[in-house]
Amino acid sequence: MKAKRVYAIVLRQFYLMRGSLSRAIPLFAWVTVDMLLWGFLTRYLNTVAAAGFSFVATMLGCVLLWDFFMRVMQGVTMAFFEDVWSRNFLNLFASPLTIWEYLGGLVASAIVTSSIGLAAMLLLAGFAFGLSFTVYGLMLAPFVAVLFIFGIALGIVGTSLVLRLGPASEWFVWPIPALIAPFAGVFYPLSTLPPWMRVVSRLLPPAYVFESMRSIVLTGHVSPWPAAAGAALAAAYLAAACWIFERTFRYAVRSGLIARYSAESVS
């Protein structure tokens, strides 16, 4: 893997952002809207809930990290869609660029864009609603890492789906976080869910993160094992996602999909 080629993919994303307000603004706009909406909602809930329980620390913290997870996933898929929309695959894959360098570039782009979104959310949630992540202490780093790795994995699966089924299938990718959210326990404890849904939850790394976050806020301590289980699951999903992408790419080369790939020619 050559760093220069990975950098080329990141640079391309930077050029796109720099030259287009419609690409740069969404980095801040939606996270701002989300923070304002959930910030005011949690502030209101604090006024009607039992004294001593902070919705800001529990719910707004979880919403913030869930938003971060979505930005990571979209960071990968959006960078990929730019190449779909500009019909750039032949230019890229007829070059010395390997699929791992390409994927590395997509992931690096996602790191940059999601970090910008995370910083914006942290500032807004901190200044406007008094959310402090110091309550989570050192556990915050593994929480962010688990969500980041799982977001990357889902982003790679999303790109594989579009690579295999064509540009129109991007509409399958957008709702993936919404499908996962009810099982991940972002807004409520997993004990709220019926048993069959809890079985699915145990397979999802974010569920471990959000349960642990609630545990810290409510009890002041947390076992490291759920976070470790979430990290192991996220790593397994990432490995599986890379395998799926590699297989899908091979199929696309064998079947001629890469060569024919364009918004017009592939449904």
Next chain:
Amino acid sequence: MKNGKALMDKILSVEGLRKEFGAVSAVDGVSFDVGPGEIVGLLGPNGAGKTTTITMILGVLEPTVGQVRIEGRERMNFAAVYTPLPGNLTVTENLRVFGLIYGVDDLSARIEALVREFDLGRYADTKAGHLSSGEQTRLCLAKAMLNSPRLLLLDEPTASLDPSVAREIRAKIKAFVAGGTSGVLWTSHNMHEVEEVCDRVLFLSHGKILLQGDPRTLPGQHGHKTLEDLFVAVAREPLSYEG
């Protein structure tokens, strides 16, 4: 695909290349070479298998059977009329991104030289999507020359250029190949262009090479006055040229 380091006298070697899509053979047992200092024309009617052959050489389509030997993707480049560069990047941005991908040394100087050579100076900061089709073609050619490739694949490179610019481009490519270290595989439907540029042509029809030879003498050998007449005859009655 094999990256043969000991090709020496061949920049590209294609052996028994076949591509089947279901029951259809798009390319059927094609073999040919391109040597240094040589421009080889790949001719044929629409659907003959030219682009399929080129995409297999580029490594973006896996052959069903057969081998493609090149020196390495770092030493190859291409320009095709159906593959514009991203329209949402400027001329310079496109060249910088692809220059990094191809590992071009002293990239800024190389970009400056190519922008000048392909008369893109006025558009250096213009988004590629805002260029005319001819200007986009020149940009694609500039990108194709970024790494001074040993093997250059050109799929209808002058299709959208006016005659004056097309002549300039032909002259540039000929001068590039005259250096004796690079070779070109060139597809075109402009037979006058092929006669002017190509040292050798391969006539492809239904995925097979039916004829090959010098474009200036080949028509006479088959009872035709011009290369265009021969092209039309091969396209209409490929069976009479088979075997």
